[in-house]
Amino acid sequence: MPKAHIVTKSGTKITIEGTHDEVASLTKQLADPAGYPATPKSKPSKGSKHALQLKPTPSNLIATLIDGGFFRKAKDLASTKVALEEMGHFFPVTTLSPVLLRLVRKHQLRRMKDNKRWLYTG
Numbered sequence: 001m002p003k004a005h006i007v008t009k010s011g012t013k014i015t016i017e018g019t020h021d022e023v024a025s026l027t028k029q030l031a032d033p034a035g036y037p038a039t040p041k042s043k044p045s046k047g048s049k050h051a052l053q054l055k056p057t058p059s060n061l062i063a064t065l066i067d068g069g070f071f072r073k074a075k076d077l078a079s080t081k082v083a084l085e086e087m088g089h090f091f092p093v094t095t096l097s098p099v100l101l102r103l104v105r106k107h108q109l110r111r112m113k114d115n116k117r118w119l120y121t122g
Contacts, residue, residue: 006030058084058091058099063108071109071122080120 002023006014008030016026054060061084065071070083077093077100084091100120103109111118 056089058089058095059102061087061089062096062099062103066103066108066122069122071120074112074114074119074121076117076119 001017002020004014004016004023004027006016006027008014014030016023018026062080065080065083070080075083077097080100081091081093081096084096100109100111104111104120109120109122111120113119
């Protein structure tokens, strides 16, 4: 009975026994993975690097500004928009305003009115 010993790129050892046609068919499938069903990729574990990266949403980006000390001095909405643009993220002011207000309500920021405009500080 024909036998085939195969070692894959990942180091997995496979032994195939069967008729000549069965062994030839399986070795062909293993050599050409295009016809072979794809194996599902596992999700990153909680401790992996990919699981710790946050999506660049406005609230996550503003949280990084808070952590970086951007709001130590009072800043208005326009300066927050400019700071995000310097980071490479472009959002309209109408998107940033509710995000900042939500952070004020969560007590992560404070705001005060100065000459008809709101200033945000940490």
